[in-house]
Each structure stands twice: as C-alpha cells, then as structure tokens.
Amino acid sequence: MVAILNKLFLLLPLLWSSCCLLSSETQAQIKLSEVKTQTWVGFENPSVQNGVVIAGMASKPSLSSTNYVIVLEKAVEYKWTEIEAESTPDLEVIELEEVSVSPLKSELRFPQTAKPGKYRVVVRCSDPVNGPASKRLSVTLGVKPDDPTPTPPTPTPDGVNPFNMPGFRVMIVYESRDGVPRQYTGDVRAYLDSKCVKDQKTGIPQRLIIDQNSSFAPDAELWQKVMARGQKSLPWIVIGNEANGYEGPLPSSAAGVLELLKKYGG
Amino acid sequence: MLRDDDFVIDDENFDATCRNQKIDGLPVQYTLIPRDYNAHPVGSYNKGPGMRAVTDVPLIPMEEWPERIKELAATKSQISDFRNVSGPNGGPIPSLDQNGYGYCWFHSPTSAAMLLRAIAGLPYVRLSAFAGACIIKNFADQGGWGAAGLDFFVNGLTKNGRKYLGVPSVQFWPEKSTNRALANDDAVWQDALNHVITEGFIDLDAAAYDRKLSIQQQGSCLLHKIPTVLDFNHWSHSVAGMDLVDVDPGLSARDPMRYGQRIWNSWKDSWGANGTGVLTRNKAWADGATAPRAIKVSMA
Numbered sequence: 001m002v003a004i005l006n007k008l009f010l011l012l013p014l015l016w017s018s019c020c021l022l023s024s025e026t027q028a029q030i031k032l033s034e035v036k037t038q039t040w041v042g043f044e045n046p047s048v049q050n051g052v053v054i055a056g057m058a059s060k061p062s063l064s065s066t067n068y069v070i071v072l073e074k075a076v077e078y079k080w081t082e083i084e085a086e087s088t089p090d091l092e093v094i095e096l097e098e099v100s101v102s103p104l105k106s107e108l109r110f111p112q113t114a115k116p117g118k119y120r121v122v123v124r125c126s127d128p129v130n131g132p133a134s135k136r137l138s139v140t141l142g143v144k145p146d147d148p149t150p151t152p153p154t155p156t157p158d159g160v161n162p163f164n165m166p167g168f169r170v171m172i173v174y175e176s177r178d179g180v181p182r183q184y185t186g187d188v189r190a191y192l193d194s195k196c197v198k199d200q201k202t203g204i205p206q207r208l209i210i211d212q213n214s215s216f217a218p219d220a221e222l223w224q225k226v227m228a229r230g231q232k233s234l235p236w237i238v239i240g241n242e243a244n245g246y247e248g249p250l251p252s253s254a255a256g257v258l259e260l261l262k263k264y265g266g
Numbered sequence: 267m268l269r270d271d272d273f274v275i276d277d278e279n280f281d282a283t284c285r286n287q288k289i290d291g292l293p294v295q296y297t298l299i300p301r302d303y304n305a306h307p308v309g310s311y312n313k314g315p316g317m318r319a320v321t322d323v324p325l326i327p328m329e330e331w332p333e334r335i336k337e338l339a340a341t342k343s344q345i346s347d348f349r350n351v352s353g354p355n356g357g358p359i360p361s362l363d364q365n366g367y368g369y370c371w372f373h374s375p376t377s378a379a380m381l382l383r384a385i386a387g388l389p390y391v392r393l394s395a396f397a398g399a400c401i402i403k404n405f406a407d408q409g410g411w412g413a414a415g416l417d418f419f420v421n422g423l424t425k426n427g428r429k430y431l432g433v434p435s436v437q438f439w440p441e442k443s444t445n446r447a448l449a450n451d452d453a454v455w456q457d458a459l460n461h462v463i464t465e466g467f468i469d470l471d472a473a474a475y476d477r478k479l480s481i482q483q484q485g486s487c488l489l490h491k492i493p494t495v496l497d498f499n500h501w502s503h504s505v506a507g508m509d510l511v512d513v514d515p516g517l518s519a520r521d522p523m524r525y526g527q528r529i530w531n532s533w534k535d536s537w538g539a540n541g542t543g544v545l546t547r548n549k550a551w552a553d554g555a556t557a558p559r560a561i562k563v564s565m566a
Contacts, residue, residue: 136322176465176559178324179490180385186342189351192387202389202565210386210563217460217564224563254341 031073032123032135038066066142069099070121072106078125078133083108085119085139088213094119116141162226162247163240167197168265169206171226172250174235176211181235184209185254188261195265239264267339267512272528273538274513276546283543284501289365289533296502297368297409301554306413317420317468323557326486328520334489335512345381345493345508346528346542352384359384361541362395362532365442370504371410371497372399373532375419375558376433377506378493379463381530382561385491389565393461394439395532397448401430405444412495412504416556419463432458435566457566465560467492480551481522485510487557488527496529496552498545505529507555513546526550 072083083106085094096108110119119141124134163169170192174181189207196205208223212234216224226238235250237257241264251257268274275283287294326334338344353359359380362373376395383391398418402410422431428450438457439448448454467487484507487494494507509528517524526546535541 134322176492177322179487179492179559180343182337182343184343186347189343189348189387193351193356199389199565204389205387208387208563211465211560213465214560214563215462215464217562217566219460219565220563 029075029130029133030078030123030125030135031071031075032121032137033071033073034121034137034139035069035071036066037069068110068139068141070096070108070110070137070139072108072123074104074125076127076130077103078127078130080127081106081123081125083121083123085110085114085121087115088118088120096121110139110141114141159244161240161243161245162229162238163222163245164225165222165240166242167206168195168241169239170196170261170265171207171223171238172209172235173212173227173231173238174209174250180209181250183250183252183254183257188254188257191258191261191265195261241265267335267515268526268544269539271539272511273543274526274546275538275543275549277548280501280549283538284503287533287537289363289537292366294364294533295366295368295370295407295409298371298497298499298502298504299409299411300499301411301413301497317466323467323483323486324490325482326489328482328485330519331485331489331510331525332512332515332519335510338489338491338509343491344528345385345488345491346530348384348491349381349508349530353390358535358540359390360392361530361535361537363441363534364395364532367396367399367442368407368409369395369399370532371412372396372402372415372418374412374495374497374504374506375415375463375556377530377532378416378495378558379419379433379461379561381493381506381508382463382558385493386561386563388561388563391461391566392436392441393433394436394441394443395433396442396444397439397454397458398430398433400444400446401425401449405446405449409502411554412497413468413554413556415504416463416466416468416495416558419461419558420466428455430455430458432460432462432562434458434461460562460564460566462562463558463560464562466556466558468556480555483557484527484552484555485525487559492557492559494552494555494557496527497554498549499553500549505531507552508542511544511546513544522551523547527552 083096085096086092094110094114097111099107099109119139121137121139126132172184192207193205196207198204199206212231233249237248237250239246244264246264251260350358362377364370364373373395376393380393398415401423402418419433422429434454434457438454484494488507488510495504496507497504506529507527508530511526511528512524513526514524526544527550528542528544530542531537
C-alpha cells in the first residue's frame with residue numbers, strides 16, 4: 001500500500017507566509033500573518049532539490065488540501081485581545097479555533113464549517129500601559145484549488161454585453177481600502193461623461209466606479225446585476241456597448257484605460 | 267501645489283478669515299466639542315461592518331507626497347476636481363450651509379458623503395445634514411464631533427422605538443429645517459436609507475501619542491482620493507478634507523509644514539474660494555479625523 005502511494009502520489013507541503021507590512025513603530029506592536037499549507041498530489045518520482053520539486057514528465061499535479069493558520073505575534077503583552085474573522089461581503093462572523101496560545105504568539109485556524117470565500121481577520125488588542133493596537137488581514141479560503149501556474153484573468157470575449165442592454169456603459173470595481181485607482185483620472189472621467197449613455201431619469205452618464213463590497217439601493221439593480229457577475233481581480237472594469245462588451249482587469253495606466261474604452265466607446 | 271484662486275489660510279490671517287464669520291448676516295457658531303476620549307475611547311466608533319481601524323490606512327511615505335500631489339493635479343483627479351464637475355449642470359457641487367447652527371460636526375461628514383457620491387459617479391443629491399444632527403441632539407442646537415456624525419451615517423441610532431439610519435436628501439428634509447414632525451415621517455427615513463456610508467477608516471487621530479502618524483494618515487487618505495472628516499480644536503470647527511496641497515516646496519518632503527489641506531467648509535459658497543480654503547502651517551492638521559470611503563449605490 002505504501003509502495004503504491006509512493007509511486008503514484010506524494011503529499012507535498014508548500015509553505016509560505018503573507019505578512020502585513022508594518023508601517024510605523026506603533027503599528028509594529030502586533031503582527032498578523034497567514035500561513036497557508038497546501039498538499040499537492042500526482043507527481044511522478046518526485047524529489048526536492050534546493051527547494052524545487054523535480055518530478056517526472058508524466059506528473060499531473062493537483063491540489064489535495066489546503067490548511068490555513070492565522071498567526072498573531074505581539075511585541076509586548078496586552079491585557080485584552082480580540083480576534084475574529086468575518087466573511088465578505090455578507091459579513092458573517094466566524095469564530096476561529098485556537099491551535100496554540102501564548103502571551104506573545106497565538107495560532108488560530110478556521111473551523112471545518114467555514115465556507116470557501118473571502119474573509120477579513122481583525123485583531124484588536126488593548127492594554128492600560130501599551131495602549132490600543134489593531135491589525136487586519138484578508139484571507140481567501142479555497143474557493144477553488146490554486147493552479148501551480150496561475151494564468152491571468154481572461155477578458156470576456158466579444159459578443160457578450162455584460163449589461164445586457166444596448167448603450168455604452170462602464171463600471172469599475174475596486175477595493176476602497178486601497179483608494180480610488182490612480183488610473184481613474186480626469187481624462188478618463190471626461191471621456192466617460194462624453195460617451196456613456198445618459199440615464200433617462202437622472203440624465204447622468206451611465207458609469208460607476210465603486211467598492212467591491214458596495215451595497216445597492218433598489219434603483220441600482222442594473223449595476224448590482226453587473227457586480228454579481230464577479231471579478232477575478234481588482235481593480236476590474238466592465239464595459240458594454242451595443243452588442244459587445246469586455247470584462248477584465250483595469251489597465252494599469254490611464255492611457256491604457258482610455259485605449260480600451262475607445263475600442264468599445266468610439 | 268496651490269491654485270491661482272486658492273483661499274490660503276495661514277497662522278497670520280486665520281483670525282480674519284475664519285473667526286467671527288457670518289453667513290447671510292447670521293454669526294457662525296463654533297461648536298466643535300473636542301471628543302471626550304474617556305466616554306468615547308478609540309475604537310468605540312469602530313463597530314460598523316465596513317468601518318476599519320486606523321492601522322488599516324495604506325500609508326504613502328511622505329517622501330512620495332510631492333510627486334503624488336503633482337500627479338493628481340496634472341491628471342485633474344483630486345477630490346476637488348470631482349466636486350467641481352459633479353454638481354448641477356456639470357458645475358461644482360454647492361457648499362452646504364449650516365446657517366448659524368452649531369452643527370458643523372454633522373455637515374462635515376455630509377459633505378464627505380456627497381464627495382463620495384461624486385467620485386463614484388452617482389447623481390448629485392443634496393443631503394440634509396440637519397436631519398441627522400437634529401435626531402442625535404433631539405433638535406437642540408448643540409456641538410459635537412465629526413466621528414459622531416459619521417457614526418450616524420454608518421450605524422444609525424435607535425430612538426423612541428425607531429431606527430434612524432442614513433441621511434435624507436433636502437427634498438425630504440428641507441435644508442436647515444428643524445421641523446420635529448420630520449423625525450417620524452416614514453418617507454424621510456426611507457429616503458435616508460439610500461445615503462448610508464458602508465466603509466471607512468475611523469479614528470485617524472488614534473495615534474494621539476504619535477502625531478506624525480496621524481498626519482501621514484490624513485495626507486495618505488487624500489492622496490488615495492478618500493475624503494476626510496476633520497475636527498480642528500483650534501478652530502472649534504469641523505470640515506471635510508478634499509486635497510493635499512504642496513504649499514511650500516522649498517521645505518523637506520518629510521516636513522508637515524510643507525503641506526496644506528484643501529478643505530470644504532459648510533458656510534456656503536460665499537466663503538473662501540467657492541466654499542473651500544487651504545489650511546496651512548500650524549492650522550493644517552486636524553486633531554480628530556475619520557475617512558468615509560464607500561457609500562451605498564443609489565440613483566436617488
């Protein structure tokens with residue numbers, strides 16, 4: 001049995017840590033990081049040389065499982081510590097399970113019942129002597145297995161209008177914590193104002209730039225539906241014109257954004 | 267950099283430009299109450315689902331500020347640029363008018379909310395700051411601080427069995443009205459639900475023990491095009507922050523005295539440069555600040 005397993009599968013843990021960047025001495029009092037351990041199977045005659053997996057040509061690696069451990073490290077002791085995770089955008093609070101706890105370092109994990117998706121882990125510490133400190137970390141629980149060689153998001157092919165109605169419309173989705181994308185400049189806005197169809201009721205051009213977790217009033221149903229199509233990365237742009245459209249990453253420069261818009265908006 | 271028409275406020279002209287002002291003949295009230303941190307400690311407003319702690323502000327190193335300011339100005343993408351094209355007929359959004367009432371602390375988050383709508387590309391809607399202030403203060407003309415006003419936008423308030431959340435437009439709660447009947451008008455508070463702030467940074471003044479960090483947070487938010495709600499104890503006044511301004515390029519990029527903040531006041535457009543001014547030098551940096559950054563998507 002062991003021999004068969006050795007021949008066909010190898011459990012290969014890949015380990016890395018994504019730590020929050022610390023931006024000041026006061027913030028450096030606590031550190032929150034994620035340690036993700038992935039187990040891959042399907043390698044042929046694997047071996048590890050200088051940290052690199054060497055395997056046969058017939059290997060067909062696939063992700064077997066992923067474990068997430070949240071590590072909280074404190075430079076000093078705090079009297080009170082509160083840590084919780086909440087899913088986004090539905091904001092369901094998840095109680096993390098303790099793996100190990102000590103005054104300066106704790107490890108916690110998501111419970112088995114946690115659903116795949118995006119979570120925000122927030123830790124708040126306070127102490128009469130050391131004052132308050134807090135930290136946040138975004139974690140994505142295996143929505144789908146990570147590909148060892150991820151491919152960039154692919155735009156929606158021509159022939160599909162994400163807005164499902166004629167007229168040049170544009171929506172840009174971003175994470176407001178990171179600020180409004182730098183490439184959303186006055187020129188981009190002026191172009192959109194001049195080219196986008198006007199809303200019959202309000203008279204304003206049909207273009208929006210909104211946070212990925214935005215909530216919508218009933219009169220914004222059109223935008224809510226487009227948002228629900230999902231974004232593979234941020235910032236993300238959705239364009240619709242008469243019969244075609246585009247969904248993909250927002251180009252990294254204002255010139256690139258304008259070039260893309262002109263392709264569909266004329 | 268300063269614009270030709272900027273209304274620059276410095277240590278010398280502060281009293282002449284900001285003290286003893288009148289709006290339509292009525293003396294302005296300076297009623298910012300410095301926040302009582304014993305009763306309302308840091309973190310006490312950090313309870314909305316989208317409100318995040320001060321440590322989450324992605325700081326931009328001060329060394330980068332001059333270039334970032336230059337870029338925003340050159341690409342016409344400062345927050346004030348959005349204000350200037352998002353009002354009626356594509357013109358500036360008119361400044362709010364606190365009309366001699368001590369409600370500056372609610373007008374500042376209301377101005378910021380209108381800026382958020384402008385940045386998002388939502389239709390111009392004039393919001394009625396008096397609505398939230400009247401509910402919080404039970405219609406008394408009293409001072410407060412910006413975080414309390416923003417908290418109403420985010421979390422609302424339950425009073426007399428009614429849940430109040432968001433701020434109605436002036437179509438539903440006329441501007442400057444103190445009509446008590448509006449507090450129980452369902453249509454008013456249904457409209458208010460269209461104007462709820464969903465995400466923001468709270469307590470930019472959290473690091474009172476680290477003044478430099480507080481300045482970095484205020485400046486970084488504006489460079490990220492996130493409007494701020496600024497409480498100035500020296501002015502006893504609260505206003506909305508729009509742009510970081512490179513006032514004195516001769517100074518080091520790390521010197522806070524180099525920069526100013528272009529603020530949007532609630533004393534009508536007749537004050538300053540179309541309702542705005544650039545606070546500089548020792549007047550530039552707020553004692554308390556918050557930063558709303560996302561608002562509900564609503565066309566009305």
